[in-house]
Amino acid sequence: MTFYTYSYLTTHHNTWQYVRIGLLIALLIVFIGLFVYYLRHQWNVKYKDLSIITATLLLLVLGLQINGLVSLQSATKQTGEITATVQQVARQLHVKPERLSINATSTGSDLLVKSPKGYYRLVYSSDGSAFVLEKLTLADPKIKLVKE
Template sequence: MTFYTYGYLTTHHSSWQYLRIGLIIALLAVFVGLFVYYLRHRWNVKYKDMSIITGTLLLLVLGFQINSLVSLRSATEQTGEITATVKNVAQQLDVQPSKLAVNATTTNTNLLIKAPSGYYRLDYNSDGSAYVLERVQLHRPKVTIVKE
């Protein structure tokens, strides 16, 4: 069973975003350079073809980036929900949030919290607005903790 620490939940971001932004900037620079070169030398058609190919690649990577940003935004909102839940549980258990670990990165109906004093289960009501925190005993737990 995998548990994620509070630090992991608050600092886990995709590092691919920076690489994709760098790729977009590089493709844009190549596209502008090829297109300007084609406009100066209209007799050389290969630069027109290369600028069209580069522009197509630029649009493709830009589409991937927009899709990734939308899914990152959704994941960030869900992570915000789970971190708020971890903070509330930490207040109830009178421990620091950094000492807790949770078995999911999004709120769902089967959340387990690993605290220094043991394992706890969050039992949500039907509309998900409140929960009951109850202590559970795991039989032979094989726990992996993912940290920042």
């Protein structure tokens, strides 16, 4: 079973977004360079074709970047919800949030919390606005802790 620390939840970033932005900027620079060179030498069609290929790749990477940003926004919202839940659990257990770990990166059913006081299950109300902590004893705990 995998548990994620509070610091992991608050500082976990998607580094692929930065790689995509770098690729997008590099393709844009190459496209501008090829297009300017084509405008200077209009008799050479090779640079027109290369600039069209580069523009197509640029649009593809731009589409992937927009898709990635939408999914990143959704993941950030879910991470904000789970960190707020961890903070509420920490207040109820009278411990610091940094000492808690949770078994998911988004809110949902069957959440388990690992604290210095033991393991707890979060049982949500039917509308999802409140939860109850239920102390558990794990029979065979094989815990993997993911830290930042």
